[in-house]
Amino acid sequence: MSESTEKKMVRLRSSDGEVFEVEESVAKVAKTLQDMLEEDCADAVIPITCVRAPILTKVIDYCKDQVMISSSSSTTNNPNERTEQERKAWGQKFMEGVDSSTLCELLVASNFLNIEGLLNLGVDKMVSMIQGKYPQEIRDMFNVVNDFTPEEEEEIRNQNAWAFERDPYYKKRSSSK
Amino acid sequence: MQIIWPSRLSPNSKSAFVSVILQNRSTSERTDFTSIGANWIQPSFGFWEFFCFERPKKMSMLPDEIWSRVLEFGLEVSGFTFRDLCCLAISSRRLNRLSSENSLWSRLLAVDFPLDASSWTSDLWNRSSKAFYRTRFEKDKERKLAAHRRTVLSVESDIAIRSKNLKDLQLQLMKEEGKLKATMAELANMERIRQATTALNVWQPQVVRGWQEQIVEQSAVPVEHRIQALEMELKVCKTQIAVASKAYKGQKQKLEASKEWLASLKYHPLDEFKLERETTNTRKHKRLMKRKASMEENPFEGEEGDDRGSEKNACVSNGSCYDV
Numbered sequence: 001m002s003e004s005t006e007k008k009m010v011r012l013r014s015s016d017g018e019v020f021e022v023e024e025s026v027a028k029v030a031k032t033l034q035d036m037l038e039e040d041c042a043d044a045v046i047p048i049t050c051v052r053a054p055i056l057t058k059v060i061d062y063c064k065d066q067v068m069i070s071s072s073s074s075t076t077n078n079p080n081e082r083t084e085q086e087r088k089a090w091g092q093k094f095m096e097g098v099d100s101s102t103l104c105e106l107l108v109a110s111n112f113l114n115i116e117g118l119l120n121l122g123v124d125k126m127v128s129m130i131q132g133k134y135p136q137e138i139r140d141m142f143n144v145v146n147d148f149t150p151e152e153e154e155e156i157r158n159q160n161a162w163a164f165e166r167d168p169y170y171k172k173r174s175s176s177k
Numbered sequence: 178m179q180i181i182w183p184s185r186l187s188p189n190s191k192s193a194f195v196s197v198i199l200q201n202r203s204t205s206e207r208t209d210f211t212s213i214g215a216n217w218i219q220p221s222f223g224f225w226e227f228f229c230f231e232r233p234k235k236m237s238m239l240p241d242e243i244w245s246r247v248l249e250f251g252l253e254v255s256g257f258t259f260r261d262l263c264c265l266a267i268s269s270r271r272l273n274r275l276s277s278e279n280s281l282w283s284r285l286l287a288v289d290f291p292l293d294a295s296s297w298t299s300d301l302w303n304r305s306s307k308a309f310y311r312t313r314f315e316k317d318k319e320r321k322l323a324a325h326r327r328t329v330l331s332v333e334s335d336i337a338i339r340s341k342n343l344k345d346l347q348l349q350l351m352k353e354e355g356k357l358k359a360t361m362a363e364l365a366n367m368e369r370i371r372q373a374t375t376a377l378n379v380w381q382p383q384v385v386r387g388w389q390e391q392i393v394e395q396s397a398v399p400v401e402h403r404i405q406a407l408e409m410e411l412k413v414c415k416t417q418i419a420v421a422s423k424a425y426k427g428q429k430q431k432l433e434a435s436k437e438w439l440a441s442l443k444y445h446p447l448d449e450f451k452l453e454r455e456t457t458n459t460r461k462h463k464r465l466m467k468r469k470a471s472m473e474e475n476p477f478e479g480e481e482g483d484d485r486g487s488e489k490n491a492c493v494s495n496g497s498c499y500d501v
Contacts, residue, residue: 107243120250123243127251135267144269156267162311163263165318 010037011045012060018053019045022060029063030113051109055102059109062094062118095125100142103129244275252284259285259310282306286313325442332439339432346425353421357414364407370400 008024010033027046028034036046048056098106103122110118130138139146148156248265251257262285265276283306290313373389381389393400 104239107239111240111243119243119246123247123250124254126247127255127257130247130251130265131255131257131261133261133264135264138264138268138272144272146268147270153267156273160263160266162315163260 012056013045013047014051014053014056015049016053018056020053020056020060022063023067025067026060026063029066030059030115032112032114048109048113050112052105055105055109058102058106059113059115059118062115062121065090065094066117091121091124095121098125100129104142241271241275244272245278248276248278248281252281252288259289259314277305277307279306282310286310289314290317329439329442332435332442335435336432336439339428339435343425343428343432346421346428350418350421350425353414353418357411357418360407360411360414364404364411367400367404367407371404374400 009021010024010027012020012022012027012033014020024037028037033046051059095103103125107119107122107126110122129141133141138144146153248257248262251261262276262281266273286306286309289310370392373392377386377389377393
């Protein structure tokens with residue numbers, strides 16, 4: 001790790017056949033890859049068959065950043081060390097402009113590769129996308145197929161109607177009091 | 178041959194990532210075929226295709242575990258409410274199943290109704306948490322509604338009392354003012370008598386003198402005393418009026434405050450919206466009627482006829498919009 005010549009490289013192949021060469025430390029951010037590398041198959045190309053190249057690029061970006069953080073925080077008193085807030089902002093920026101299908105693939109990929117941090121980022125993004133949306137909006141956004149029959153939908157709507165009744169005790173927020 | 182699944186993945190999670198490791202039982206020597214597997218097994222057996230189901234293009238193809246994770250995360254960190262969960266439930270069967278998980282709703286229960294924690298934990302296990310949350314929610318709503326009604330009533334009675342007080346004060350003020358006027362008039366009269374008495378001491382024509390004597394004789398009480406008493410009364414009257422008007426002002430302020438409070442209690446954004454919609458609707462309707470009336474007066478103006486038609490259309494579409 002300290003000497004660049006001794007940096008072990010790992011090759012990853014995405015589902016569409018593109019091969020990525022990354023440092024071992026970067027690959028080891030993914031727990032699944034770490035397990036595999038410890039099983040010692042480092043010189044082979046590791047197929048990551050459910051992840052497409054663009055998604056894998058993003059995943060590798062994330063891993064690289066994680067490696068950077070951990071290496072900078074291991075040397076104490078580093079000015080580059082991030083605060084909680086900065087990390088949050090970075091996560092937001094990382095997830096910015098990710099559409100729902102990419103997000104989905106990212107989630108699946110991070111689940112497969114067992115990258116806790118990325119999974120959390122993705123989940124957080126998804127939560128913020130879902131929050132405060134109506135059923136139809138949720139369906140449209142995530143391509144969820146409405147598989148209820150009309151009768152069933154009627155029933156399920158009635159079952160959940162209690163949550164959408166008008167709030168009778170609405171309180172106006174008064175600025176003076 | 179033994180297939181080793183990565184630790185996080187269970188075989189039924191349709192994972193695409195498997196490592197194939199061959200283990201020689203006698204020597205317990207392990208050979209990894211993961212890399213070879215891709216090239217070697219794929220063409221003949223469709224091995225990888227077996228394990229990798231098609232790429233999840235849609236959110237709906239996310240495995241359940243990720244969905245549940247999203248829901249849990251949403252509840253814990255970002256503050257999903259019962260409303261979000263119900264929206265998800267309406268979206269599709271699968272989301273309905275996932276969002277009705279007992280663990281989610283019991284967590285929501287613990288957060289929203291923490292006081293009842295002891296009462297619901299006992300019978301939680303034999304029924305759905307969602308149903309329980311619903312009954313609990315409705316009870317709570319009922320309670321809040323009753324409390325709201327109570328405060329509205331109390332404020333209304335407050336307003337009634339205050340306005341009655343105001344009326345009383347007003348009456349009192351009027352009385353005092355009447356008294357004041359009477360006293361002033363009498364005082365003026367007394368003044369005249371006093372003047373007459375002083376004038377008696379000087380020489381005057383007989384007629385005037387007789388008249389003045391008459392005036393002085395009419396007042397039984399000595400004039401000076403009477404004037405003093407009147408002046409006192411005047412002062413009392415004035416202070417009374419000052420006190421009453423001060424009280425009046427205070428009461429009025431309080432009344433305004435409670436009226437404002439009542440309005441804010443009764444305020445609901447939906448009402449406002451509805452009211453607005455109704456007024457615009459009636460305004461439109463009135464305009465339409467006016468047009469119609471003018472049309473009947475001179476029905477041969479084609480231009481206006483067209484106009485009316487378009488407006489009518491607008492109105493109709495408006496109406497259908499409200500029906501939905």
